[in-house]
Amino acid sequence: MKLYIANQNYSTWSLRAWIIFERFNLNAQVTKLSLFTPEFYQTLSAINPAAKVPALVDGEIKVWDSLAILEYINDNYLEGIAWPADKALKAKARAISCEMHSGFMNVRNELPMNCRARRKVIMSDGAKKEWSRIDDIWSEQMAAFPDGWLFGEWSIADAMFAPVVMRAKTYNLPLSELATQYMERVLASQEISTWLAQASEEADIVQEDEAGEPI
Numbered sequence: 001m002k003l004y005i006a007n008q009n010y011s012t013w014s015l016r017a018w019i020i021f022e023r024f025n026l027n028a029q030v031t032k033l034s035l036f037t038p039e040f041y042q043t044l045s046a047i048n049p050a051a052k053v054p055a056l057v058d059g060e061i062k063v064w065d066s067l068a069i070l071e072y073i074n075d076n077y078l079e080g081i082a083w084p085a086d087k088a089l090k091a092k093a094r095a096i097s098c099e100m101h102s103g104f105m106n107v108r109n110e111l112p113m114n115c116r117a118r119r120k121v122i123m124s125d126g127a128k129k130e131w132s133r134i135d136d137i138w139s140e141q142m143a144a145f146p147d148g149w150l151f152g153e154w155s156i157a158d159a160m161f162a163p164v165v166m167r168a169k170t171y172n173l174p175l176s177e178l179a180t181q182y183m184e185r186v187l188a189s190q191e192i193s194t195w196l197a198q199a200s201e202e203a204d205i206v207q208e209d210e211a212g213e214p215i
Contacts, residue, residue: 001026001027001028001029001056001057001058002028002029002030002031002056002057002058003017003018003021003028003029003030003031003054003055003056003069004030004031004033004043004044004047004053004054004055004056004057005017005018005030005031005032005033005053005054006032006033006034006035006040006053007032007034007035007199007202007204007206008032008115008195008198008199008202009113009114009115009116009199009202009204009206010035010112010113010114010115010206010209011035011053011113012108012112012113012163012166013052013053013054013065013066013163014053014054014066015113015162015163015166015195016054016066016067016070016159016160016162016163017054017056017066017069017070017159018030018054018195019159019162019191019192019195020069020070020073020074020078020082020156020159021073022190022191022194022195023154023159023191024073024077024078024082026073026077028056031043033053034204035204035206036206047062047064048062048064050064050065052064054066054069056069056072056073058072058076066101066159066160067097067098067101067156067160070082070156070159070160071156074156081153082154082155082156082159083155083156084151084152084153084155089151092151093150093151093155093156093157094156094157096137096150096157096160096161097156097157097160099137100160100161100164101160103130104130104133104134104164105130106123106124106126106127106129106130107127107130107131107134107164107167110123110124110127110211111123111127111167111170111171111173111211112167112208112209112211113163113166113167113170113209114170114209114210114211115166115170115195115196115199115200116199116200116202117170117210117214118170118172118214118215119170119171119210119211119212119213119214119215120171120172120212120213120214120215121171121211121212121213122212131173131174134161134164134179135175135176135179137150137161138150138161138175138178138179138182138183139176139178139179139182141182142178142179142181142182143178146181149185150182158186161186162186162192165182165183165186165187165192168183169183169187171212172215
């Protein structure tokens with residue numbers, strides 16, 4: 001398998017797909033492309049019509065979009081264990097994953113992932129409302145699974161929210177006690193430690209993702 005990602009400091013969707021390979025020690029050749037370069041578009045346009053990361057090539061099969069990649073890996077390599085086994089929990093895990101996939105636009109636009117930085121941003125009312133919803137999701141799941149991930153065992157839902165944890169760290173965003181517990185669990189994981197170490201080795205600066213002011 002070949003997985004194409006972009007700058008680890010900035011690329012949220014890359015992190016979501018990459019993390020499942022790291023979590024389950026799956027053998028994939030990872031190619032990192034610098035955002036917004038000719039090589040980026042030339043390489044990806046031959047793989048998927050969107051010319052975006054992440055992109056997965058598995059033999060003759062090509063998959064793009066983070067959630068599609070996560071589902072593909074779960075179905076074909078993990079025997080479905082990356083979703084909760086319980087029917088109700090699986091439905092909820094999918095619902096909040098899709099909510100993250102399609103929503104929270106203000107948080108995404110105003111608070112771009114920037115792993116190496118510590119910055120201050122004044123959030124709009126819309127972003128504050130979305131951040132409150134994220135806090136509610138994390139708090140509710142930590143109340144239900146105090147010693148686990150969002151659904152006890154690690155799941156695709158945790159992959160979908162991993163870049164949001166990075167934002168909480170970068171911008172020192174307010175979180176309730178239970179939501180903070182979840183953030184700390186994610187940050188202490190081996191997968192995120194590896195991602196952050198690799199991101200720290202990058203030198204590229206994507207100016208449009210350098211939001212706010214340095215702390």
